[in-house]
């Protein structure tokens with residue numbers, strides 16, 4: 001089975017890039033399932049019904065998210081639907097809308113949030129321990145939305161052989177450490193993003209610079225035009241063993 005996992009899609013420019021690039025990759029690479037990180041799709045902060053529909057129309061099967069999922073309440077009802085294809089990190093308290101697990105007969109997708117520099121959150125390690133036993137005989141793909149590379153690597157090594165793949169998201173910076181761990185779990189520290197190349201994490205660079213330069217909290221807006229990057233990885237899993245066979249980066253650049 002071939003699964004594509006796409007990094008944080010930022011704003012209108014990111015969505016437009018997704019719409020142009022994704023259908024071509026699905027066709028050329030014979031992709032069976034697409035998982036995309038959507039927490040920055042609505043103006044850079046959060047996800048809405050409109051932006052999630054655009055994802056699904058572009059060929060995405062399941063949307064994961066992260067710390068920005070609570071920015072736009074418009075999506076909360078969607079998160080609460082039975083077997084929703086839009087996930088929030090599973091280790092938020094259970095009284096929050098939604099769930100961090102999607103599953104069907106062929107696979108499971110789990111979304112977790114890191115505990116380093118991400119605000120107060122339940123342990124992602126405890127959270128994954130409580131769900132893995134219930135998911136048997138399907139390949140499991142985890143989006144671990146986290147800041148610290150060490151925490152992402154620790155989770156991947158902890159789960160090696162128990163899941164098919166763990167990918168990191170959140171930093172918006174693609175890493176080239178994609179590999180298969182000894183017991184068959186594919187891993188990459190960060191998928192990267194779908195957003196503007198000449199930006200800071202997909203956002204207007206001047207607003208970001210001034211935050212660091214003089215502490216002024218100028219409004220951050222996504223860059224919507226020009227050179228755009230599309231970062232993803234393609235993971236192939238064995239149908240019988242559910243282990244990863246390969247993990248390769250698929251990165252594109254286009255101008256919109």
Ligand SMILES: [Fe+2]
Nearest residue numbers: 008039040170
């Ligand atoms: Fe993000």
Ligand SMILES: [Fe+2]
Nearest residue numbers: 066067068170
């Ligand atoms: Fe994030």
